[in-house]
Amino acid sequence: MARWEPGTRDRLRAVALELFAAQGFEVTTTAEIAAAAGVTERTYFRHFADKREVLFGGQEQFQNGFVEGIVAAVPELDALGTVAAALTAAASFFPDEHRAHSRVRQSVIVANPALLERESLKMAALGEALGEALRRRGHPEPEASLAAQTAVTVFGVAFRQWLADGETRSLVEIEAEVWAGLRALVRPAAGGSGAPA
Amino acid sequence: MARWEPGTRDRLRAVALELFAAQGFEVTTTAEIAAAAGVTERTYFRHFADKREVLFGGQEQFQNGFVEGIVAAVPELDALGTVAAALTAAASFFPDEHRAHSRVRQSVIVANPALLERESLKMAALGEALGEALRRRGHPEPEASLAAQTAVTVFGVAFRQWLADGETRSLVEIEAEVWAGLRALVRPAAGGSGAPA
Numbered sequence: 001m002a003r004w005e006p007g008t009r010d011r012l013r014a015v016a017l018e019l020f021a022a023q024g025f026e027v028t029t030t031a032e033i034a035a036a037a038g039v040t041e042r043t044y045f046r047h048f049a050d051k052r053e054v055l056f057g058g059q060e061q062f063q064n065g066f067v068e069g070i071v072a073a074v075p076e077l078d079a080l081g082t083v084a085a086a087l088t089a090a091a092s093f094f095p096d097e098h099r100a101h102s103r104v105r106q107s108v109i110v111a112n113p114a115l116l117e118r119e120s121l122k123m124a125a126l127g128e129a130l131g132e133a134l135r136r137r138g139h140p141e142p143e144a145s146l147a148a149q150t151a152v153t154v155f156g157v158a159f160r161q162w163l164a165d166g167e168t169r170s171l172v173e174i175e176a177e178v179w180a181g182l183r184a185l186v187r188p189a190a191g192g193s194g195a196p197a
Numbered sequence: 198m199a200r201w202e203p204g205t206r207d208r209l210r211a212v213a214l215e216l217f218a219a220q221g222f223e224v225t226t227t228a229e230i231a232a233a234a235g236v237t238e239r240t241y242f243r244h245f246a247d248k249r250e251v252l253f254g255g256q257e258q259f260q261n262g263f264v265e266g267i268v269a270a271v272p273e274l275d276a277l278g279t280v281a282a283a284l285t286a287a288a289s290f291f292p293d294e295h296r297a298h299s300r301v302r303q304s305v306i307v308a309n310p311a312l313l314e315r316e317s318l319k320m321a322a323l324g325e326a327l328g329e330a331l332r333r334r335g336h337p338e339p340e341a342s343l344a345a346q347t348a349v350t351v352f353g354v355a356f357r358q359w360l361a362d363g364e365t366r367s368l369v370e371i372e373a374e375v376w377a378g379l380r381a382l383v384r385p386a387a388g389g390s391g392a393p394a
Contacts (some may be wrong), residue, residue, distance in 0.1 A: 080382050103280050118322040121314055142354045146379055148351040156346070157339045182343055188385040 009047045009057075011037045016054040018099070020108040025051075027116065052118060054103060059122055063129050065090040066151075070133040079139040083130055083151035084179060088156075091171040099162065106163050127152040154178045206244045206254070208234045215300070217305040220250075222312065250313060252302060256319055260326050262287040263348075269329040276336040280327055280348035282378060287352075296359065303360050316324040324349040351375045356370040 007040030015036040019028045030051050034044040048054045076135060077085060093103065109115040130148035139147065158175040165173075212233040224294050230358045231241040247249045266283030274282060291299065302356075305310040328345035336344065355372040358364060 029199065048319040078382070088272055107202055117318055121317060123316040124321070142358065142375060142378055143355050143382060145357075146350060146375070150379075150383070151354070153343060153350065157342050160342075161339065178339060178343070183383055184348075185275070185340060185343055186347070186380055 005085070007044065008039060012039070012044060012047055013054055013057070015103055016051075017108065020055075021104050025112050027109055046129075047087055055108065055115065056118055056122060059125070060083050061117065062090075062093060065093050066126060067129055067133045070130065071139065075137075079134055079143045079147035080150065082134065082137065082139075083147050084154075086130065087151055087155055087158075087175055089171055091175065094159070094162065094171045096170060123152055123156060126155075150182070152184060204234060207239065208299035208394065209236070209241060209244055210254070213248075213299055214305065216250075218301050220310050222305055224271070239351055241261055249312065252305065252312065253315055253319060256322070259287075259319075260292050260323055263323060264326055264330045267327065267334065272334075276331055276340050277347065279331065279334065279336075280303050280338060281351075283327065283330075284355075284372055286371065291356070291368045293367060300360050301361055317332055320353060322350055323352075347379070350380060 012033060016028070016033045019033060028051070028192045031041045031067075033051075034041040035053065066089075067190045069089030070082055071083040071194055072089065073082045073160050075109060109119050129147075130151055131145045134144035134148055135141070154175060158171060158178045161174050161178070162169075162171045209230060213225070213230045216230060216233060218247045227241050230237045230248075230251065231238040234241075245254055261288075266286030267279055267297070269286065270279045308315050324342075324346045327348055328342045331341035331345055332338070351372060355368060355375045358375070359366075359368045359373050371392040
């Protein structure tokens with residue numbers, strides 16, 4: 001049985017996304033998803049706690065991808081350099097061949113307020129995990145939280161752009177552009193930025 | 198009746214917070230809160246949709262405080278200067294005489310995962326509202342989202358520090374320090390920052 005588990009899980013994810021995109025998240029039932037994947041509903045619930053989790057089940061790996069990027073970063077980097085390296089490392093979770101899938105998932109999520117809330121909480125949890133990983137590396141507060149949440153901001157803005165219609169650049173390329181945009185925005189006070197003295 | 202509504206609402210808030218802090222959020226019932234405030238449970242539900250909302254009922258004013266700060270900012274400011282001005286304006290919602298109350302509210306929230314999620318969503322909604330207000334002022338994407346979410350990061354870090362044991366500085370003073378910390382973190386690439394090229 002264990003041998004077939006990964007295949008079943010991926011198949012459930014794929015058919016669920018197809019059904020959500022075709023007919024809407026609300027009206028789709030877990031029984032339908034299970035039937036379309038050729039398994040029983042009971043098997044569905046061995047893989048996912050509820051209907052929503054089929055869209056969010058990869059959260060642990062997603063978060064670990066970033067945290068491992070922090071652990072693996074060279075020690076010379078400052079807090080922001082460390083999270084930037086983590087973002088680059090985690091971008092391998094979103095290769096260009098997954099973009100079409102990610103676009104469909106995003107269209108399902110933005111159509112449903114409860115799913116948007118779940119996605120928002122996932123990003124907040126990512127920020128907490130990155131801050132904790134930075135503190136474990138010895139970065140003090142508030143530097144750790146500032147860097148962690150700035151990384152989540154950059155990732156979120158870059159990811160949305162990666163999914164935009166007609167966008168063909170890789171996530172890593174877009175992240176580099178967003179980091180540059182952030183640096184231009186947060187200029188030193190002496191440079192005449194509007195940020196308060 | 199209308200004359201007494203604001204008083205009732207504030208009294209329900211105050212006694213609810215007292216009960217949550219003394220005996221825990223979970224075990225406290227809306228009937229208890231109503232009784233302690235000297236009103237019927239039906240009156241409670243005229244003011245708050247559920248038990249949780251008594252802690253979050255001020256969200257609209259909270260968010261409007263920031264958005265109005267953006268609308269009122271002088272037009273010469275760049276996107277980050279505009280949100281920084283909004284943070285300063287909204288800090289008037291948290292005068293030092295409210296700090297004790299805010300500390301109790303925070304202790305209730307961090308003790309309960311569902312309340313923490315609700316607070317997290319409130320901050321995400323604030324980021325969306327600030328981004329929308331910046332776009333209405335003509336700031337393009339991704340600048341508007343970057344500035345809006347950076348403002349939420351700075352507010353969140355500063356607010357947590359404002360609530361810390363022994364902290365006596367005003368929220369505006371702490372925000373200025375956090376902005377400076379952010380500027381130090383996000384140095385221009387030429388300055389040797391670890392942020393990626």
